[in-house]
Amino acid sequence: MWFERDRLGVHSMGHDRRTQRRYFTSATVGALQALPPEELDALHDAFGDLAAEVLVDYDPDDPAIDHEEEDRYRDVVLPVEFAFPAITSDFESAFTAHVRSVPPRWQVDTAYLPFELVGTLLDPWWQAERKRLAATWQLTARRRRASRRVRRR
Numbered sequence: 001m002w003f004e005r006d007r008l009g010v011h012s013m014g015h016d017r018r019t020q021r022r023y024f025t026s027a028t029v030g031a032l033q034a035l036p037p038e039e040l041d042a043l044h045d046a047f048g049d050l051a052a053e054v055l056v057d058y059d060p061d062d063p064a065i066d067h068e069e070e071d072r073y074r075d076v077v078l079p080v081e082f083a084f085p086a087i088t089s090d091f092e093s094a095f096t097a098h099v100r101s102v103p104p105r106w107q108v109d110t111a112y113l114p115f116e117l118v119g120t121l122l123d124p125w126w127q128a129e130r131k132r133l134a135a136t137w138q139l140t141a142r143r144r145r146a147s148r149r150v151r152r153r
Contacts, residue, residue, distance in 0.1 A: 015077075020117045023083040031088040032118065037125040040118055046092045047115035050099060054111040057104070078109040 021029065032040065082102050087094040095114045102110045 015113065015116055017120050019077070020113065020120060022080055023078070023113050024117060025084070025086040027086045027088055028084060029117070029121075032091065032121055037122060040122050040125075043091055044115065044118040044122060047095065047111070047118060050096055051108070051111040051115050054099065054107045058108070073105070078106055078113070082106055082110055084113070 015023075032043075035043070084095065084098050087098075091114075099107055099111045
């Protein structure tokens with residue numbers, strides 16, 4: 001995490017599927033994969049709220065920010081030493097406790113990791129839901145067009 005010199009905000013590094021796995025044990029990922037999509041979706045929302053709560057603590061307009069120091073952290077990935085322990089139940093409170101235990105410099109990056117991981121796990125379900133909803137809307141539109149034709153005759 002770092003503050004931009006333009007005072008437009010706090011920035012964090014995003015992680016793809018492969019780099020996300022460096023910060024989570026296989027037991028944690030397996031336990032998350034075993035959850036139903038609805039629970040994962042609720043967790044995703046909770047982790048988004050956690051990331052927002054952590055961001056509120058940082059003020060990009062704070063005059064005490066040393067931008068020379070901040071430049072050292074630009075595009076630096078979260079050290080692996082802040083990886084999450086094995087968590088197989090009560091995900092929300094366990095992840096929140098871990099994020100709060102990390103030094104403030106790395107809390108934003110650490111807060112976004114479970115949010116990104118759960119989003120990655122939910123991606124196939126979201127795609128299937130979008131297809132299902134699109135098919136439903138298409139079918140509804142066809143029915144409406146057909147019913148108008150019948151009424152006009």
